[in-house]
Structures are given as C-alpha cells and as structure tokens.
Amino acid sequence: MSLEMTWTGARVMTPAGWDSGAVAVAGGVIADAPVGRRVDLSGYDVLPGIVDAHGDGFERHMAPRRGALRERDAGMVAVAAELAACGITTAMLAQFWSWEGGMRGPEFAEEVFASVAAVAGTVPVDLRLQLRLETHFLESFARAEAAVDRWGIGYVVLNDHLPHDRLAEGRRPPRLTGQALKSGRNPEAHFALMLGLHAAAAEVPAALDGLCARLAARGVAMGSHDDRSAAQRAGWRARGVRISEFPETLEAAQAARDGGDTVVLGAPNVVRGASHAGNVAAQAVIAEGLCDALASDYHYPSPARAAWRCVELGLLDEAGAWRLVSEGPARLLGLEDRGAIVPGQRADLLVMERETRRIVATVAAGQIAWLSGPVAARFMAG
Known part of the structure; x- marks a missing residue:
C-alpha cells in the first residue's frame, strides 16, 4: 500500500x-x-532516490558459491533489499551475455531475467534489465535479441573483452586457466574459442550495424563500454549507440560530450580516487564537466558515497553532485517520471x-x- x-x-x-x-x-x-x-x-x-544506470552487485546473491545454491528468486529479493538500504530506488541490473560462459553466459543470463520477472512486481524497488552483449559473440545475437523481446529489456550495452593483441600473436591471455574453469571449459578449449572469435573479427562491424538498427527500431537504449578514443566513440554514435559507459580516457569522454552523447562513470572509481584497472580517474572526468551519471558498477553503496565525495573534493556543489545519481541517470535512461x-x-x-x-x-x-x-x-x- x-x-x-x-x-x-x-x-x-x-x-x-x-x-x-x-x-x-x-x-x-x-x-x-x-x-x-x-x-x-x-x-x-x-x-x-538513486537511479542506478549500471550495476552487477546482484551476482553474489544469485550465485553465492558456484554450483552450491540455486535459489534465484530468493536471491533477487535480497538484491532488492540491499538496493533499498543503499538508497537505490531504480536499479538497472547489468547482466553479461557472453562467450565467456558461466555467470556471463546466456544460460545464467536467462535465469537472472526470469528471476527479475518473478520478483519485480513484489518489491517496491524498480528492477530493470540491461543486457551486456559481447560484440564478437555473433552466433548468439539472435538468441540475445529474442531475450530482449521476451523479457522486455530496454537497455543493451556492447562490450568486447577479447584480448585481441595477444590473440593476434597466438599467445594465451593471462589468467586463462581460471577463466576457463569458471566457464566450465578446459583451458585449451577456451583458448581455441577465443582464437576463433578473434579470427572472425572482420564479420563483426556489419553484424553490429544490423543488430543496432534492429534494437533502435524496438526503442532499446544502447551503450558502449570502455571507449578509448574519439574514433571509437564516433563509430558507436554512427550506429545510434548514444551512451558511453565508463570511458577509459578523457579523449573518449570529451568526444562523447562533443557529439551530444551521455557519459556514465563508475561510482567506486570516485570513491577509490582511481580506476581499479588503471584507466582515467572518474574524478578527473567529473572535474572537466564530462559526467552525466554515476553508477554503482559492482558496489551498491558507492553512488551515495561518491556523490558526497564529489562535494568534499570541491568538484560539484551538493545539488550538482546528487544530480549525478538521480536526475542524470534517469534522463539518460529516458525515465522522465523520476529523479x-x-x-x-x-x-x-x-x-x-x-x-x-x-x-x-x-x-x-x-x-x-x-x-x-x-x-x-x-x-x-x-
């Protein structure tokens, strides 16, 4: 009531x-x-209330220990409670759809989507879905589009986690064995899969052109992940991909702003004072006025803390800082009724x-x- x-x-x-x-x-x-x-x-x-444009902190509730527990719906109820405790009233749950398999594979993704559908109407927090599609996972594009239609997914983000430089040289990526075991594959099979996906790279641009056109026709918001250059951002913009999530360089963030795109940064990056992956610090991007929204990324308490950290550092006043976790993300997601x-x-x-x-x-x-x-x-x- x-x-x-x-x-x-x-x-x-x-x-x-x-x-x-x-x-x-x-x-x-x-x-x-x-x-x-x-x-x-x-x-x-x-x-x-906080509008979280991208967060995958729900994973530990959905799979607290690999292979040991499969209470997905109960896990999603716990996610909603944690979100509320962190002041998040609208949550975009960012779920991988990737060749990497395991918790990033299509099978696990469909379980997450089903759990959200089962729980969403029973909790006050607005649980929404983001599908994070690997750009080279061409064989699964049709299945991903079917999931978008079936579950009413309104936001698709395009990622590429293949280590192309090493694969081009035929070298095994770091941490291959651990990643393979998480996927349920042996390391040699996992490496062979990665080499095959890399070898088919010439087919990717045309496939993405078609995919993005079809998603745009459905009214799906689209984002790119980890942009590194102005040219990369321009390429995505040409496909109608107008959200830049976690740009890795100031150049990419500036290019997004110059092109009228929106920029999402990670709140944990602000709280830490640096990127955990060695990319541009979110604080530096905010200082240049290039941030439209802060997202929880992997840590739900971070948006609120990051907003106040911006105030403490003198980057923004209190209203401007809070706008990055409320009205800013609401508007870039097309949610005009909140924020x-x-x-x-x-x-x-x-x-x-x-x-x-x-x-x-x-x-x-x-x-x-x-x-x-x-x-x-x-x-x-x-």
Missing part, C-alpha cells in the same frame, strides 16, 4: 538545491499539497541522517522499501 503522508522539518534536496518545504506523498507520487498524517523529520535530509523531488514525479525518496549521511529510510513509488534506526519511530507513530 502506498503511503499517504506529509514530511515536515527536513532539509529537502530540490532541483535548485536545499529547501525547507514539506514533502507530501500520495498515490505513489509526490503530491502538490499536504496530505494525510504529518511526520516530523527535523534533523534529517530528504533527497531523490527529482517535484510534484507529480514518482515518490522515490530517501531519508538521510544529516551528520553521518547514513541512509535510514527509502521510499520507492510511495512504498517503504527500507526503514532503520530511530527514524522508524517517527514513521510509525500514531
């Missing part, structure tokens, strides 16, 4: 910055006038302790998704 109440006394993060006005919730949206019971949130801050505390928008809200910046309550579509600590007494008071 959706809340019907008015929150008073809190600082409220509006599109223009902090405000002291009341926030009313009714019918799953933000109301334009006080309604229902009043809840005093003096001493707390109210902010728009800001404005009457008529979805009631996706979080309550934060002002001193600790700890998230103590999360409301998604007007329903309580997370509630913890002393603030609970205020919500539950008659």
Whole structure:
C-alpha cells in the first residue's frame, strides 16, 4: 500500500538545491499539497532516490558459491533489499551475455531475467534489465535479441573483452586457466574459442550495424563500454549507440560530450580516487564537466558515497553532485517520471541522517522499501 503522508522539518534536496518545504506523498507520487498524517523529520535530509544506470552487485546473491545454491528468486529479493538500504530506488541490473560462459553466459543470463520477472512486481524497488552483449559473440545475437523481446529489456550495452593483441600473436591471455574453469571449459578449449572469435573479427562491424538498427527500431537504449578514443566513440554514435559507459580516457569522454552523447562513470572509481584497472580517474572526468551519471558498477553503496565525495573534493556543489545519481541517470535512461523531488514525479525518496549521511529510510513509488534506526519511530507513530 502506498503511503499517504506529509514530511515536515527536513532539509529537502530540490532541483535548485536545499529547501525547507514539506514533502507530501500520495498515490505513489509526490503530491502538490499536504496530505494525510504529518511526520516530523527535523534533523534529517530528504533527497531523490538513486537511479542506478549500471550495476552487477546482484551476482553474489544469485550465485553465492558456484554450483552450491540455486535459489534465484530468493536471491533477487535480497538484491532488492540491499538496493533499498543503499538508497537505490531504480536499479538497472547489468547482466553479461557472453562467450565467456558461466555467470556471463546466456544460460545464467536467462535465469537472472526470469528471476527479475518473478520478483519485480513484489518489491517496491524498480528492477530493470540491461543486457551486456559481447560484440564478437555473433552466433548468439539472435538468441540475445529474442531475450530482449521476451523479457522486455530496454537497455543493451556492447562490450568486447577479447584480448585481441595477444590473440593476434597466438599467445594465451593471462589468467586463462581460471577463466576457463569458471566457464566450465578446459583451458585449451577456451583458448581455441577465443582464437576463433578473434579470427572472425572482420564479420563483426556489419553484424553490429544490423543488430543496432534492429534494437533502435524496438526503442532499446544502447551503450558502449570502455571507449578509448574519439574514433571509437564516433563509430558507436554512427550506429545510434548514444551512451558511453565508463570511458577509459578523457579523449573518449570529451568526444562523447562533443557529439551530444551521455557519459556514465563508475561510482567506486570516485570513491577509490582511481580506476581499479588503471584507466582515467572518474574524478578527473567529473572535474572537466564530462559526467552525466554515476553508477554503482559492482558496489551498491558507492553512488551515495561518491556523490558526497564529489562535494568534499570541491568538484560539484551538493545539488550538482546528487544530480549525478538521480536526475542524470534517469534522463539518460529516458525515465522522465523520476529523479527529482517535484510534484507529480514518482515518490522515490530517501531519508538521510544529516551528520553521518547514513541512509535510514527509502521510499520507492510511495512504498517503504527500507526503514532503520530511530527514524522508524517517527514513521510509525500514531
């Protein structure tokens, strides 16, 4: 049941910055006038719920130990609870569709998609699907498109994780044995597969042209992953791929901005102060004004922490920093009904302790998704 109440006394993060006005919730949206019971949130801050444009932190709930547990639906319920505890009210669950197999293979992906379909209507958090398709996995393009249609997937990201330089020389990639075992293949078979995919590289551009045209006709948003150069970004843009996820260089990020594309960076990169893979630091990209959204990537607590880290470093003011985890990702995903505390928008809200910046309550579509600590007494008071 959706809340019907008015929150008073809190600082409220509006599109223009902090405000002291009341926030009313009714019918799953933000109301334009006080309604229902009043809840005093003096001493707390109210902010728009976090929209996560890309995150794969759900994997540990879906497969906590390889081959040992297959309670997929229960795992997805736990994912929703963790998301809410981190203030994430809309989550784009980024699932690989890759020749790598195992948890990155099509079979596991279809289990994830089925679990989201089974759970999505039973939890307040808006669980959405992103399919991360390997560009050289040509034999599975048709199956991936069928999954897009079957599960209503609205966002496809194109990746290429083949180590082409080493494969061109016929050399085994680092960590091949471990990757092969995760895929369920022996190392020689895995290496042979990679060599074959690399050898067919000439077929990839035309296949991608066709795929992207078909996805665009379906209204599917498309992104590229780990762009390194302006030329690479221009190539994707020509195919209608207008989101650049985690560009690895300032050149690529600048090219995206110059071409009117949107840029998603990893929130853990901001929190760490550097890329774990040795690429450009997200802080440097933000400092140049080239970031539209921060995503959890692999760590759901990071978006909220990264926003405040941008403030601490003097990169952005508080409203601008929070926009990177709320309105920014909502807009690049085409979600016009959320991301800001404005009457008529979805009631996706979080309550934060002002001193600790700890998230103590999360409301998604007007329903309580997370509630913890002393603030609970205020919500539950008659």
